[in-house]
Amino acid sequence: MPEINVSVEDSTDTEAIRAVVTAAFGRSDEADLVDVLRESSAYCSNISLVAHLDGDIVGYVMFAEVTLDKALEKEALVLAPLAVDPDYQRTGVGSRLVRVGLEIARGAGYELVFLHGDPDYYERFGFTSAIDAGFDNPFDMPDEGFQVCDLTGGTLGDVAGTLTYPEPFRT
Ligand SMILES: CC(C)(COP(=O)(O)OP(=O)(O)OC[C@H]1O[C@@H](n2cnc3c(N)ncnc32)[C@H](O)[C@@H]1OP(=O)(O)O)[C@@H](O)C(=O)NCCC(=O)NCCS
Numbered sequence: 001m002p003e004i005n006v007s008v009e010d011s012t013d014t015e016a017i018r019a020v021v022t023a024a025f026g027r028s029d030e031a032d033l034v035d036v037l038r039e040s041s042a043y044c045s046n047i048s049l050v051a052h053l054d055g056d057i058v059g060y061v062m063f064a065e066v067t068l069d070k071a072l073e074k075e076a077l078v079l080a081p082l083a084v085d086p087d088y089q090r091t092g093v094g095s096r097l098v099r100v101g102l103e104i105a106r107g108a109g110y111e112l113v114f115l116h117g118d119p120d121y122y123e124r125f126g127f128t129s130a131i132d133a134g135f136d137n138p139f140d141m142p143d144e145g146f147q148v149c150d151l152t153g154g155t156l157g158d159v160a161g162t163l164t165y166p167e168p169f170r171t
């Protein structure tokens with residue numbers, strides 16, 4: 001199995017990222033969201049990651065900043081989207097992107113990472129129910145998928161409330 005290399009995206013990757021995200025989701029909505037988020041103040045250039053395999057981009061993950069109404073000082077992120085080229089799914093690419101992204105986020109001082117996704121997939125990275133932790137689900141999406149990862153191991157329990165996602169998520 002060739003090695004998966006993960007790096008920060010650069011401007012020459014944009015079209016390949018669009019192709020991967022569109023192929024993974026089978027539509028262009030999420031790729032459009034990526035392009036808009038990249039231009040927004042929520043964008044984190046140091047945690048927008050591409051996975052390369054044999055020189056091709058086969059996966060992508062973006063983390064963007066969110067705010068918490070009752071804890072504005074807390075540094076929090078949303079992980080979205082995570083996308084892997086269908087030809088390379090279930091080969092560890094997505095896991096690698098999530099793990100590297102969470103490490104960079106922790107090192108950069110972020111405390112919490114939220115997402116909406118399949119708990120069966122995300123629990124392996126340390127995500128647990130955000131509802132159980134006391135957060136309000138900001139979207140009309142199933143509560144079961146609303147999850148949070150505590151990067152410090154000591155932030156949950158200390159903070160709850162409502163998230164404000166970056167504007168592109170709300171339009
Ligand atoms: C979901 C996705 C990102 C996972 O990436 P991936 O590279 O295929 O996943 P990995 O190879 O890292 O998977 C590791 C494990 O997760 C499991 N897994 C993969 N996709 C899963 C899913 N959707 N639900 C539950 N488990 C999943 C695999 O079976 C594997 O399990 P194992 O270690 O027990 O064998 C990828 O399938 C994808 O791009 N899907 C379409 C877009 C999407 O749904 N993105 C997520 C939005 S929240």
